[in-house]
Amino acid sequence: MTHLKLSNISKEYSGTIVVQDFNLDVEQGEFISFLGPSGCGKTTTLRMVAGFETPTTGTITINGEDITNNAPNQRNVGMIFQAYALFPNMTVAQNIGFGLRIRKESETVIKDRVAEMLSLIHLENKANSYPYQLSGGQQQRVALARALANQPQVLLLDEPLSALDAKIRVQLRSEIRAIQKKMGITAIFVTHDQEEALSISDRIVVMYEGRMEQVGTPFEIYNFPTTRFVANFVGSLNTADAEVVDPATGLVSMNGIHFESAEGTKDRQKGDKVKIAIRPERFSFASEQRKANVVDSTIENITFLGSVVRIQVKIGNTKFNMDTFNNPFLELPKIGSMEQVTCSREAVLVLDE
Amino acid sequence: MKRSGVIWSWFWMILGILYFFLPLLATFLFSLRAELGHLGFKAYTNVFSDPQFQIKFPASILWAVLTIIVAIVLFVPTAYWVRLKVPQARSAVELITLLPFVIPAIVYVFGLVRTFSQPPLLIVNSPGLLIAGYTVLSMPYMYRAIDTGLRAIDVRTLTEAAQSLGAGWGTILFRVIFPNIRVSILSGAFLSFAIVMGEYTLAQYLAKPAFAPYIALLIQNKAYEPAAATIISFALIWACMGIIQLIGGGEQGQVTGGH
Numbered sequence: 186m187t188h189l190k191l192s193n194i195s196k197e198y199s200g201t202i203v204v205q206d207f208n209l210d211v212e213q214g215e216f217i218s219f220l221g222p223s224g225c226g227k228t229t230t231l232r233m234v235a236g237f238e239t240p241t242t243g244t245i246t247i248n249g250e251d252i253t254n255n256a257p258n259q260r261n262v263g264m265i266f267q268a269y270a271l272f273p274n275m276t277v278a279q280n281i282g283f284g285l286r287i288r289k290e291s292e293t294v295i296k297d298r299v300a301e302m303l304s305l306i307h308l309e310n311k312a313n314s315y316p317y318q319l320s321g322g323q324q325q326r327v328a329l330a331r332a333l334a335n336q337p338q339v340l341l342l343d344e345p346l347s348a349l350d351a352k353i354r355v356q357l358r359s360e361i362r363a364i365q366k367k368m369g370i371t372a373i374f375v376t377h378d379q380e381e382a383l384s385i386s387d388r389i390v391v392m393y394e395g396r397m398e399q400v401g402t403p404f405e406i407y408n409f410p411t412t413r414f415v416a417n418f419v420g421s422l423n424t425a426d427a428e429v430v431d432p433a434t435g436l437v438s439m440n441g442i443h444f445e446s447a448e449g450t451k452d453r454q455k456g457d458k459v460k461i462a463i464r465p466e467r468f469s470f471a472s473e474q475r476k477a478n479v480v481d482s483t484i485e486n487i488t489f490l491g492s493v494v495r496i497q498v499k500i501g502n503t504k505f506n507m508d509t510f511n512n513p514f515l516e517l518p519k520i521g522s523m524e525q526v527t528c529s530r531e532a533v534l535v536l537d538e
Numbered sequence: 539m540k541r542s543g544v545i546w547s548w549f550w551m552i553l554g555i556l557y558f559f560l561p562l563l564a565t566f567l568f569s570l571r572a573e574l575g576h577l578g579f580k581a582y583t584n585v586f587s588d589p590q591f592q593i594k595f596p597a598s599i600l601w602a603v604l605t606i607i608v609a610i611v612l613f614v615p616t617a618y619w620v621r622l623k624v625p626q627a628r629s630a631v632e633l634i635t636l637l638p639f640v641i642p643a644i645v646y647v648f649g650l651v652r653t654f655s656q657p658p659l660l661i662v663n664s665p666g667l668l669i670a671g672y673t674v675l676s677m678p679y680m681y682r683a684i685d686t687g688l689r690a691i692d693v694r695t696l697t698e699a700a701q702s703l704g705a706g707w708g709t710i711l712f713r714v715i716f717p718n719i720r721v722s723i724l725s726g727a728f729l730s731f732a733i734v735m736g737e738y739t740l741a742q743y744l745a746k747p748a749f750a751p752y753i754a755l756l757i758q759n760k761a762y763e764p765a766a767a768t769i770i771s772f773a774l775i776w777a778c779m780g781i782i783q784l785i786g787g788g789e790q791g792q793v794t795g796g797h
Binding site: 235237259266270271273274341 | 691692695696698699700701702703704705706709713714717718720
C-alpha cells in the first residue's frame with residue numbers, strides 16, 4: 186500500500202521552475218534516495234514533503250491524508266539536517282525528548298523513550314552532554330534519535346552525512362539503514378553522492394533540472410540507465426558517437442568499428458546517430474572463446490586506484506577506460522602495446538545522441 | 539613590530555587613559571571634599587539621603603527595566619522574523635535601528651510632544667510614552683545585540699528542526715531561540731539600562747522623574763553632590779558593563795562551540 190504519495194508536484198520561484206511534474210509512490214518502510222547534482226530540485230522536493238515549502242501545483246498525501254497545506258509542525262514528519270540542528274542549549278537527553286515534551290507526554294514516557302533512543306544510537310553515556318561536547322558523527326546520531334523519538338510517519342534526511350569525514354559517513358549510513366529497517370519507517374534520503382545512494386536505498390530517484398530522470402532499484406539505475414544523464418551521473422561511463430547499422434541485431438558502428446548491443450536499437454532506424462555507452466568494468470581483455478564485440482586497442486595509460494586498476498585504451502580514435510580488480514599477481518600489459526578488448530552485448534548501452 | 543612602534547602604541551594608550559580617567563579622578567576627589575578639612579563620603583551620604591534622589595533614582599531603574607522588557611518583546615521576534623523570513627530587508631531594518639544616532643534626542647522629544655499632546659492620541663503625560671521613547675533610543679544597542687546573537691546560531695535550521703518536531707512559533711521563540719541568544723539579550727539589556735539611567739532629554743521634556751535630570755538639578759544648586767551623583771552614575775554603568783563581560787565571557791564557548 187502506498188504510504189507517501191507525491192502527485193504532479195511542481196515548484197516555481199518567481200517564474201523559475203525548480204521542480205516539475207514529480208510523481209512518486211513510496212511504500213511503507215521503503216528507503217528512497219533522491220540523487221542528483223546541486224540545483225536539481227531534490228532538496229526542494231524533500232522540503233515540500235516536510236512542509237517548509239508549498240508546492241505550486243500537486244498534492245502530497247501520507248496514508249491517504251492530504252498534507253499538502255499542513256504546517257510543518259502538523260505533519261509528524263521527522264527531519265535530519267546536514268548541519269545536525271541540535272539545540273545548543275539542551276543536553277542530548279533534552280534534545281531527544283524535545284518533541285515528546287511538545288506532545289505533552291508524561292515524564293515517565295519521555296524518560297523511557299529517551300533511554301530507548303539513546304540505546305538505539307549507542308550513546309547511553311552521553312545523555313547529559315551538550316551538543317558542543319560531541320563529535321559530528323555523534324551529533325548526527327543524536328539528531329536521528331531525536332527525529333525518531335516522535336515516531337514520525339516519514340523520516341526525511343537532507344544530506345545528513347555530507348559534513349562528516351569519509352570513514353564516519355560509511356559507518357553512519359549503515360547505522361541509519363539498520364535503524365530504519367529495524368523500525369520499519371519510511372525514509373527519504375537526499376544526496377548527491379551516488380555511492381551513498383546506491384549502497385543504502387531500496388529505490389533511487391535520479392533528478393536533473395527539476396525532473397525525475399529515472400526511478401529504480403540501485404541495480405537498475407546502475408546497470409540499465411534509461412537516459413544519458415543517468416548513465417553519465419551514476420558511475421563512470423565511456424561514451425562515443427556511433428551510428429545504427431542494423432536495428433534488428435543491435436549492430437552499431439563507431440567510425441567503422443562495430444559493436445553489438447543487446448537492446449536499444451529496436452526503435453531506431455538504420456543510419457540514426459546515437460551514443461554508445463560502456464561502463465569501464467564491463468571491458469576485459471579478449472579471450473579466444475569470445476567472438477562478439479572483440480576490438481583491437483592500444484594501451485594508452487595504466488592508473489593504480491587501490492582495489493581497482495584503470496587501464497586507458499584507444500579503440501580507433503576514441504579513448505575508453507577499462508577497470509579491472511587489482512590483485513598482486515595481475516599481469517598488466519605494457520603501455521603502447523596492442524591488445525584485444527571485449528565486452529558483452531548487454532554492456533553496450535545505446536542512448537540518444 | 540618595531541620597538542618605536544611599541545613605544546608609540548603605549549604612548550597613545552596612556553594618553554587615552556589619562557584623557558578619560560583624569561577628569562573622573564578629579565571629579566571623584568572633588569566629591570570627597572564636602573567636609574572642610576578632610577576627605578570623606580559626606581556628599582554621597584547627602585545624595586543617598588536626599589528624598590528627591592530616593593524618588594528619582596528608583597524611578598529611573600523602573601523606566602530602565604520596563605524599557606528592557608518592551609525592547610525584548612519587540613526586538614527579539616522582529617530580528618528573528620527578519621532573519622528567517624525577510625532577510626532581504628535586513629539592511630533597511632539595520633538602517634532604521636541606527637536612526638536614534640542621527641536624530642538628536644531634542645528633535646525626537648519635541649516630535650513626540652507635538653504628536654501625542656493632541657487627539658486622537660493624547661498620551662503625552664503617560665509613562666508609556668516615556669518608555670516608548672526610551673525603547674526607540676535603546677534600539678541601536680538592543681536590536682543589534684540581538685541580531686548579532688541570532689547571527690551566531692543557525693536560525694533557519696534550528697527553527698525547521700523544532701517545527702519538524704511539532705513546535706509552534708511560541709515554543710520555538712521561548713525554548714529554542716531565546717535561550718540560545720540569552721547572552722546577547724543580556725548584553726543589549728545592560729546597555730539599554732545604562733542608556734536609560736543616563737538619559738536626560740526625554741525625561742526632562744516629558745516631565746517624568748528620572749536620575750539624569752536630578753543630577754542636572756543638583757548641579758544648579760549644590761557643589762559636591764553633583765560630583766558624587768556623577769560617580770554613582772558611572773559606577774552603575776560600569777557595573778552593568780562588568781556583568782555583560784562576566785556573562786558574555788562565560789557563555790561564549792558554549793554557544794559557539796555547538797557549531
